[in-house]
Amino acid sequence: xxxxxxxxxxxxxxxxxxxxxxxxxxxxxxxxxxxxxxxxxxxxxxxxxxxxxxxxxxxxxxxxxxxxxxxx
Amino acid sequence: xxxxxxxxxxxxxxxxxxxxxxxxxxxxxxxxxxxxxxxxxxxxxxxxxxxxxxxxxxxxxxxxxxxxxxxxxxxxxxxxxxxxxxxxxxxxxxxxxxxxxxxxxxxxxxxxxxxxxxxxxxxxxxxxxxxxxxxxxxxxxxxxxxxxxxxxxxxxxxxxxxxxxxxxxxxxxxxxxxxxxxxxxxxxxxxxxxxxxxxxxxxxxxxxxxxxxxxxxxxxxxxxxxxxxxxxxxxxxxxxxxxxxxxxxxxxxxxxxxxxxxxxxxxxxxxxxxxxxxxxxxxxxxxxxxxxxxxxxxxxxxxxxxxxxxxxxxxxxxxxxxxxxxxxxxxxxxxxxxxxxxxxxxxxxxxxxxxxxxxxxxxxxxxxxxxxxxxxxxxxxxxxxxxxxxxxxxxxxxxxxxxxxxxxxxxxxxxxxxxxxxxxxxxxxxxxxxxxxxxxxxxxxxxxxxxxxxxxxxxxxxxxxxxxxxxxxxxxxxxxxxxxxxxxxxxxxxxxxxxxxxxxxxxxxxxxxxxxxxxxxxxxxxxxxxxxxxxxxxxxxxxxxxxxxxxxxxxxxxxxxxxxxxxxxxxxxxxxxxxxxxxxxxxxxxxxxxxxxxxxxxxxxxxxxxxxxxx
Numbered sequence: 044x045x046x047x048x049x050x051x052x053x054x055x056x057x058x059x060x061x062x063x064x065x066x067x068x069x070x071x072x073x074x075x076x077x078x079x080x081x082x083x084x085x086x087x088x089x090x091x092x093x094x095x096x097x098x099x100x101x102x103x104x105x106x107x108x109x110x111x112x113x114x115x
Numbered sequence: 116x117x118x119x120x121x122x123x124x125x126x127x128x129x130x131x132x133x134x135x136x137x138x139x140x141x142x143x144x145x146x147x148x149x150x151x152x153x154x155x156x157x158x159x160x161x162x163x164x165x166x167x168x169x170x171x172x173x174x175x176x177x178x179x180x181x182x183x184x185x186x187x188x189x190x191x192x193x194x195x196x197x198x199x200x201x202x203x204x205x206x207x208x209x210x211x212x213x214x215x216x217x218x219x220x221x222x223x224x225x226x227x228x229x230x231x232x233x234x235x236x237x238x239x240x241x242x243x244x245x246x247x248x249x250x251x252x253x254x255x256x257x258x259x260x261x262x263x264x265x266x267x268x269x270x271x272x273x274x275x276x277x278x279x280x281x282x283x284x285x286x287x288x289x290x291x292x293x294x295x296x297x298x299x300x301x302x303x304x305x306x307x308x309x310x311x312x313x314x315x316x317x318x319x320x321x322x323x324x325x326x327x328x329x330x331x332x333x334x335x336x337x338x339x340x341x342x343x344x345x346x347x348x349x350x351x352x353x354x355x356x357x358x359x360x361x362x363x364x365x366x367x368x369x370x371x372x373x374x375x376x377x378x379x380x381x382x383x384x385x386x387x388x389x390x391x392x393x394x395x396x397x398x399x400x401x402x403x404x405x406x407x408x409x410x411x412x413x414x415x416x417x418x419x420x421x422x423x424x425x426x427x428x429x430x431x432x433x434x435x436x437x438x439x440x441x442x443x444x445x446x447x448x449x450x451x452x453x454x455x456x457x458x459x460x461x462x463x464x465x466x467x468x469x470x471x472x473x474x475x476x477x478x479x480x481x482x483x484x485x486x487x488x489x490x491x492x493x494x495x496x497x498x499x500x501x502x503x504x505x506x507x508x509x510x511x512x513x514x515x516x517x518x519x520x521x522x523x524x525x526x527x528x529x530x531x532x533x534x535x536x537x538x539x540x541x542x543x544x545x546x547x548x549x550x551x552x553x554x555x556x557x558x559x560x561x562x563x564x565x566x567x568x569x570x571x572x573x574x575x576x577x578x579x580x581x582x583x584x585x586x587x588x589x590x591x592x593x594x595x596x597x598x599x600x601x602x603x604x605x606x607x608x609x610x611x612x613x614x615x616x617x618x619x620x621x622x623x624x625x626x627x628x629x630x631x632x633x634x635x636x637x638x639x640x641x642x643x644x645x646x647x648x649x650x651x652x653x654x655x656x657x658x659x660x661x662x663x664x665x666x667x668x669x670x671x672x673x674x675x676x677x678x679x680x681x682x683x684x685x686x687x688x689x690x691x692x693x694x695x696x697x698x699x700x701x702x703x704x705x706x707x708x709x710x711x712x713x714x715x716x717x718x719x720x721x722x723x724x725x726x727x728x729x730x
Contacts, residue, residue, distance in 0.1 A: 054213060056393040057178065060343050076333040079393075080220055080400045085333055106172040109165075 046092040048084045050077070051112040058108040065107050071096055084113060116214060123210045127203060130158035134199050151195035159186065159202040176350045178387040185383035189704060192377045197704040201384055208712035212393055215719045219397060219726055223404035229281045229300035229321050234265035237309065247299075247316040256310045264297045267319045268310035275306035282324065283659040284410030300324065323650055327412055331403050334415025335396075338679050342395045346388035353694070357382035360698060374700070381697035384707040390686040394718035395679055401725030402675030410658040411668040418654045421637050423672035426617030427609055428567050428665070431602070431631075432574035432581065434624035435641060436558075436588060436662060437549040441470060443478035444550070445528050448543035456543050460535055462487055463501045463510045471531060471547055472499075498533070509536040516541065529583035548580065554663040556588045561666030563589075565673065571609060573602050602631050610636075620655075622665065628652075639665065675725045682718045689714045 053059055059079040066075035066086070073087045086092050086100065094115070101113050116124070133154035142150055159182075166180035174180070182205050189198035234247045237255045247265040250256065256268055264277065276288040279301040288304055291297060297310055300321035316322055335343075361379035365372040399416035406413050413419050433439045448456040461479035464472035465488075476483065490502040497518075498511010509515050510533055516523040521536035523544070530548030534541070552558075559570050571592040574581045581595035594605050606621060613619050621628075621635035624642050629652040632638030640653035642660035650656055657664050693710040696702035702710075 055178075055209075055389070056216075056396065057346060057387070057389060060346065060392060061174075064343075064347070076335075078333065079396060080216070080223075081329050083329065085330070107174065109168060109172070 044091050045085060045087045048086070048097070049114045050082045050084055051114055053077075053079060053082050053108070053111045055079075058111065061107045062104050062111065065103050066100055069099065069103060071099070075100075117217070120210060120213055120217075123206065123213075126158055127206055127210065130154040130199070130203055133157060134196070134203065137199075138196060148190070148195060151190075151199055155186070155190075155199045155202060158199070158206050159183075162202065162205070176354060176386075178350075178389070181350070181354065181383045181386050185380045185704070188376060188380045188383070192373045192380070194377065194704065201704050201708045204708040204712045208389070208715050211712075211716055212389070212719060215723065216393065216397065219401060219404075219723055222726060223400065229263070230325060231263040231265035231299065231321065235259075235262075247319075250312055250316065252312050252315055254312050256312060258297075258303045258308050258310060260303055260305055260307065262303050264299050264301050264303055264310075266299050266316055267313045268297050268299075269313060270295050270297060270308050270310045273306050273308035275308050276304045278302045278304055279659075282320070282410065284408060284664075285659055285661075324412065327414055327650065327656075328403070328407055331413060331415050334417045336399055336416035336420040338420065338676075338683070339395055339399060339416055342388075342391045342683070346392050349388050350386050353382055353386040356694075357386070377704070378697055378700050381702060381704050381707040382694065384704055385690055385693055385697075385711045387711065390711075390715035390718040391683060393715065394682045394686070394722040397719065398675055398678045398682065398722035398725045401722060401727075402671055404726050405675075406668050406671050409664060409667055409671075411664055411671075412650075412656040412658065413668070413672075414654050414656070418637055419672045419675060421618040422620070422655065422669055423676040424616065424618050425567060425620050425637065425669055427569040427571065427613050427619040428562055429571045429573060429606060429609060429619065429621045429635065430590075430662070431621075431623040431628055432572050432576065432584060433549060434626070434660075435622055436555045436572060437551050437584065439549060439624070441474045441531075441547050442550055443474060443545055444530055444548045445526075445546040446543070447526060447546070450540070450542050453543075456535060457545065459503060459508055459537070459542070460510050460533065460545055462503050463491075463499050463508050463535075466491060467493065467499060471533065474547055475533065475545060506537045507539075510534070529580040551584060551587060552660070552662065554661050558662035558665060559588050559590060561663060562669070565666050565669045567669070569609075569613075571605075573597050573605055575599075599627060599630070602628065603634055606631050606634050610634075620665075622662065624660075671725075678721055678725050682721055685721075686714050686718055 056079045059077045063075060063077040066072055071088055073089055076085045088096060097115055104111060104113060137150040137154060140150055162179045163183050166177060166183040169177045169179060182202065186198040186202050189201065231247050233244050234250045235242050235244050235257045236250050237257055242257050250266055255271065256265065258264055270291055270293050274292040276290050277297060278286060278288050279298065280286040282300050299319040357379040360382060361376045364370060364375045399419060402419050403413050430436050446453040446457050457479055461476050461483055464475050465483050465485060487503050488501055492500045494500055494511060494515060497515035498509065501508050509519060513523055513534060516534050516536055519536060519539040521539055521541040523534045523541050526532045526544055526546055528546045530546045532544045532546055534544045536542060562570060570590045572585055572590050573594050575597055576595055578595045581593045585593035597605060610619050618636040620637040620639055621631050622639045622641060623632060626648065632640060632652045637655055638653045639655045639657065641657035641662065689710050693702055693707055697707060
């Protein structure tokens with residue numbers, strides 16, 4: 044399943060690239076894409092994109108880019 | 116500017132003033148250091164804070180950290196002014212990047228300003244304003260002049276003209292009346308109409324288009340992926356080089372450590388790949404935006420990249436290069452004036468439901484007196500036999516003529532020929548053919564002028580018709596009498612014979628050609644306004660049915676790719692030069708920070724040009 048989320052305060056393109064790489068490394072995530080320009084995160088998972096998974100993703104993102112927030 | 120950007124600007128200005136003051140004051144020693152630390156703290160405290168926080172999170176090669184190290188290092192080697200200036204320019208660069216990106220994001224959003232804000236629905240005879248999502252299928256919308264059409268609907272009352280410019284890039288108003296379809300996102304110009312909702316908002320044309328454009332940045336181009344990979348390697352490499360540069364030479368030579376440390380610091384200043392990481396995706400984003408402005412939707416940066424290298428363009432004929440509607444193209448009368456021949460034919464065909472009959476009647480245009488017919492028979496697979504004004508008229512193909520021994524002859528013009536005989540005597544024939552689109556010849560010519568080497572047309576029609584169209588349009592190759600599966604095979608053969616690294620594009624109308632669209636490097640569907648199937652199946656969507664848009668899209672993609680290449684080469688070259696000069700001790704931190712910020716500013720300004728590539 045694929046789901047798209049808005050991002051807030053994503054300030055730099057390099058951070059977007061780093062967030063994308065970090066989320067893609069997660070086992071539960073099939074593919075993820077962070078668009079700096081549309082300020083959007085698209086997550087594709089094998090099963091449902093659950094709230095639990097999104098919490099984990101948010102945690103990973105906080106590590107890479109603490110300023111950026113995923114709007115759930 | 117946003118609040119955050121304004122705050123940043125104030126800090127930069129305050130710090131610049133304080134820096135000048137610090138410079139002017141005749142202080143020495145600790146006092147001098149303290150005075151320079153004030154502007155440094157004003158402009159750089161957040162960078163220092165972020166770097167500390169990110170180290171705690173295990174992010175070592177973070178640009179905040181690198182900037183902190185570089186500037187703190189500069190304080191250690193007594194280069195106070197440099198330390199403040201580096202931080203200052205770094206922040207100027209960040210601010211500029213944020214403003215420039217925000218601007219282009221906005222202008223692309225403006226290009227795609229097709230989302231309707233509200234819909235007026237008639238409920239129990241009252242007009243209620245709701246958000247488009249709340250309007251249900253089957254409900255009646257009230258659309259006033261000047262309003263955006265909120266959902267895909269059919270007119271039930273009233274007439275009007277609509278402008279589809281936001282969707283197709285064409286501003287020619289279209290007349291619409293009862294039972295005509297209205298497409299969401301177009302603008303109602305003149306009349307008040309009532310219309311029945313055909314599909315929910317989430318499935319309407321406007322939602323599909325917006326979704327498509329927003330998702331376009333997901334599919335990354337090869338050059339974008341290259342930059343991301345490069346950035347991941349570049350920063351650690353430069354940092355390691357900096358460490359080696361600071362540590363090794365003082366060990367083996369008697370030069371002072373501080374000299375090599377200050378050289379190493381210049382490395383850290385230019386260790387951020389920001390210029391590339393921002394400007395390359397920004398260029399693609401701009402290119403896709405520019406294309407959508409002329410009504411060409413490109414579903415991903417990868418397709419934009421492929422489009423720039425297109426070498427072979429394969430067209431489907433019907434509906435793509437031709438209108439797909441049949442009209443009378445010639446009336447060849449042997450005995451009577453042509454108008455009379457057409458008149459007789461129209462009377463004979465007036466009751467027939469065959470599409471060819473319909474277009475003969477349409478070509479006649481005037482009133483047809485059905486009272487002139489006394490007898491009528493349809494001859495399956497041959498044509499019509501009718502008694503008109505007391506004469507036995509036959510209208511149909513050669514076989515029908517043979518049944519009465521009329522001396523017919525084939526026509527030299529391509530198309531479907533309807534022969535006419537009266538009382539067994541051959542009178543002449545009417546030719547019916549598919550008309551070529553007005554801009555089809557232009558489309559081929561323009562594609563040639565942008566460097567497309569090979570243009571091919573595939574069609575299920577017979578050889579004669581295909582060759583005639585091919586010659587009229589100046590196509591390189593024509594393949595006729597193809598079944599749908601033959602088209603796939605033909606495209607596969609063409610794919611094998613094209614040069615490596617170039618792309619093959621297939622242009623179709625999106626109906627029945629999904630397999631070919633997906634087989635080609637770039638599947639292009641046209642006339643997509645109102646055709647969901649086409650939007651789904653294709654990689655590139657031409658919103659209206661003008662094939663000439665394709666050449667403009669290719670030109671936009673070429674310009675975008677040129678900008679991307681310029682930025683990559685330019686940024687890397689400057690960085691390499693500064694790295695070398697820095698290592699040799701010829702470039703100080705001043706030059707390094709100018710190179711870093713300056714390159715980023717220039718690269719961003721250059722990528723913004725992609726957005727204005729529509730011409």
